[in-house]
Amino acid sequence: MMEWLPMLLKGVWITLEITVLASLLAVLMAFVAALAKLSHWRGLRWLANIYIEVFRGTSLLVQLFWFYYVLPLPPFNLDMTSFTVAVLGLGLHIGAYGAEVVRGALQSVPRGQIEAAIALNISLLRRFLRIVLPQALVNAIPPATNLLIELLKGTALVSLITMADLTFRASQLVQLTFQSREIFGITLLLYFVLAQCINFGMRMLARRFTRGIVREQH
Amino acid sequence: MEQLVDLDFAWSILPDLLRAAVNTIVITLVAFSIALVLGLVLALMRRSPLRILSWPAATVIEFIRSTPLLIQLYFLFYVMPEFGLTLSAWSAGIAGIALHYACYSAEVYRAGLEGIPRGQWEACKALSMPRLHAYRCVILPQALRPIIPALGNYFVAMFKDTPVLSAITVVELMLQAKNIGSRSFRYLEPITMAGIFFLIISIVVALLVRKLELRLQLPSTHTRTTA
Numbered sequence: 001m002m003e004w005l006p007m008l009l010k011g012v013w014i015t016l017e018i019t020v021l022a023s024l025l026a027v028l029m030a031f032v033a034a035l036a037k038l039s040h041w042r043g044l045r046w047l048a049n050i051y052i053e054v055f056r057g058t059s060l061l062v063q064l065f066w067f068y069y070v071l072p073l074p075p076f077n078l079d080m081t082s083f084t085v086a087v088l089g090l091g092l093h094i095g096a097y098g099a100e101v102v103r104g105a106l107q108s109v110p111r112g113q114i115e116a117a118i119a120l121n122i123s124l125l126r127r128f129l130r131i132v133l134p135q136a137l138v139n140a141i142p143p144a145t146n147l148l149i150e151l152l153k154g155t156a157l158v159s160l161i162t163m164a165d166l167t168f169r170a171s172q173l174v175q176l177t178f179q180s181r182e183i184f185g186i187t188l189l190l191y192f193v194l195a196q197c198i199n200f201g202m203r204m205l206a207r208r209f210t211r212g213i214v215r216e217q218h
Numbered sequence: 219m220e221q222l223v224d225l226d227f228a229w230s231i232l233p234d235l236l237r238a239a240v241n242t243i244v245i246t247l248v249a250f251s252i253a254l255v256l257g258l259v260l261a262l263m264r265r266s267p268l269r270i271l272s273w274p275a276a277t278v279i280e281f282i283r284s285t286p287l288l289i290q291l292y293f294l295f296y297v298m299p300e301f302g303l304t305l306s307a308w309s310a311g312i313a314g315i316a317l318h319y320a321c322y323s324a325e326v327y328r329a330g331l332e333g334i335p336r337g338q339w340e341a342c343k344a345l346s347m348p349r350l351h352a353y354r355c356v357i358l359p360q361a362l363r364p365i366i367p368a369l370g371n372y373f374v375a376m377f378k379d380t381p382v383l384s385a386i387t388v389v390e391l392m393l394q395a396k397n398i399g400s401r402s403f404r405y406l407e408p409i410t411m412a413g414i415f416f417l418i419i420s421i422v423v424a425l426l427v428r429k430l431e432l433r434l435q436l437p438s439t440h441t442r443t444t445a
Contacts, residue, residue, distance in 0.1 A: 156286035195284030
């Protein structure tokens with residue numbers, strides 16, 4: 001076990017890198033698409049709808065393969081490393097799901113809050129950043145946690161486009177050492193631990209966000 | 219100047235892709251039926267007052283939900299033979315994806331069961347109904363109705379996860395598209411067509427689920443939610 005564990009942990013590092021970068025892209029895409037979908041301009045709403053439907057409606061693996069196999073060939077001639085494809089594919093995929101989460105969270109902020117901000121002559125940007133967003137984020141955390149775990153699990157698929165992540169290393173080491181039970185068992189455990197870390201981190205974040213917000217008494 | 223999309227080529231690979239698409243649909247239907255039943259069993263186990271039932275169920279659900287389907291499939295396909303359980307790629311694939319989604323649907327069932335007012339349980343107890351009978355005749359009929367949309371969403375999600383089975387050599391739509399691509403050096407048409415196929419099915423199923431949701435809505439619950 002000692003000879004292959006360091007190799008496996010190197011894979012964990014790649015998995016973490018992809019997870020972090022892809023989740024940053026996903027958050028960005030989620031906000032852009034959600035705001036576009038809530039905009040008054042019909043063209044923007046359409047674009048956002050197409051993005052959300054296409055990336056939610058087709059399978060993640062199909063998207064990764066599309067980026068990896070189709071884009072380098074004519075007529076696109078867009079050659080990307082498998083790392084770029086992994087981050088881009090996962091980020092865009094989870095971002096489309098995130099857009100619906102963000103939209104729901106933004107719409108859950110009571111209208112009275114916005115009206116009060118308008119009445120106090122708070123500028124649009126300030127209104128969004130200081131009034132709407134802090135309240136919306138609290139509501140967005142539980143579904144966002146689930147999506148982040150989906151993203152982490154999705155990173156396993158990048159092994160199929162030759163990215164040397166945890167899954168890729170695991171199946172490679174199994175072919176070398178034939179210790180499939182130990183290696184796949186530990187790999188499952190490592191993913192489980194990573195998922196629990198996400199759970200814990202998001203719970204901390206939720207605590208930070210709810211600070212100062214008065215819950216309604218029932 | 220090469221054409222952007224070669225329609226003749228696309229037309230010529232359509233039969234091959236459709237045959238693989240049938241595989242994808244069969245896998246989803248079989249696996250989802252298993253997941254629906256197994257999920258309910260897991261949910262009932264998890265709610266059981268017996269620790270010996272609820273603990274393992276909770277652990278299995280939590281563990282499977284937070285680890286990737288791909289490794290679970292590898293485990294079933296490559297490790298289970300060591301324990302004397304040799305599965306073909308097809309059965310390992312169906313078993314893996316069914317188990318994965320059974321754990322998701324168990325949580326959906328649980329949400330539905332928890333939504334039942336306590337009074338219903340108390341009434342069953344007052345009538346001295348056996349627990350199983352209470353579940354079957356009183357609790358489940360009320361718990362299942364509101365969770366049908368959520369289950370429908372997981373049906374679509376499972377459908378979109380079937381390409382993962384290609385990793386253990388199950389020839390479903392995605393693998394077929396990739397094979398055609400590597401044979402002809404044209405990836406654009408097969409992979410795009412696979413994507414369109416998934417898109418069409420998920421949009422159609424989503425519409426069906428919404429329709430079913432409206433059909434199943436009881437008049438009384440409808441007025442209660444709008445009031």
